Amino acid sequence: MQKTFWRCHVCNDIHYGLRPPEVCPTCGAKNAFARCDPAEVGKVQQPTEAIDTEEKVIQVWKEFAASNPICRLAEDENEVRMLAGGVLENMRNRGLKYCPCRITSGNLEKDLLLICPCNFVRQKNWTELGECWCGLFKKKED
Numbered sequence: 001m002q003k004t005f006w007r008c009h010v011c012n013d014i015h016y017g018l019r020p021p022e023v024c025p026t027c028g029a030k031n032a033f034a035r036c037d038p039a040e041v042g043k044v045q046q047p048t049e050a051i052d053t054e055e056k057v058i059q060v061w062k063e064f065a066a067s068n069p070i071c072r073l074a075e076d077e078n079e080v081r082m083l084a085g086g087v088l089e090n091m092r093n094r095g096l097k098y099c100p101c102r103i104t105s106g107n108l109e110k111d112l113l114l115i116c117p118c119n120f121v122r123q124k125n126w127t128e129l130g131e132c133w134c135g136l137f138k139k140k141e142d
């Protein structure tokens with residue numbers, strides 16, 4: 001099975017994945033997704049604001065941490081800002097917002113796993129030290 005695009009036939013939400021969502025997260029319609037031709041996707045989607053400044057990157061990280069029950073953003077603002085700068089530099093030089101602390105391999109499939117935020121709960125640093133490799137996200141204390 002291959003991931004593909006799905007379009008909500010009520011509100012034109014686009015979803016990418018093996019299966020469509022049962023409930024459309026935008027309009028709430030049930031079983032509303034039909035497979036979508038990739039050529040249609042670009043036309044159906046509305047352009048959204050680019051995440052191209054440190055402030056915007058940090059805002060995305062804050063929203064991510066706020067909606068995630070297990071992590072929080074590091075409290076050191078200078079450190080967070082530096083990492084946001086690193087992510088944007090990777091965007092400029094290598095095309096995607098790759099992890100500022102790791103080297104891309106040139107193998108796109110592997111490198112896609114390095115887009116920030118990555119799946120850091122799989123890292124040894126997360127299980128042993130309670131933070132992602134760069135210390136950007138930390139385990140929430142309970």
Ligand code: SF4
Binds near residue numbers: 100114116118120134
């Ligand atoms: S290790 Fe941390 S900073 Fe690096 S990509 Fe993952 S979440 Fe982002």
Ligand SMILES: [Zn+2]
Binds near residue numbers: 011013024027028
């Ligand atoms: Zn919808």
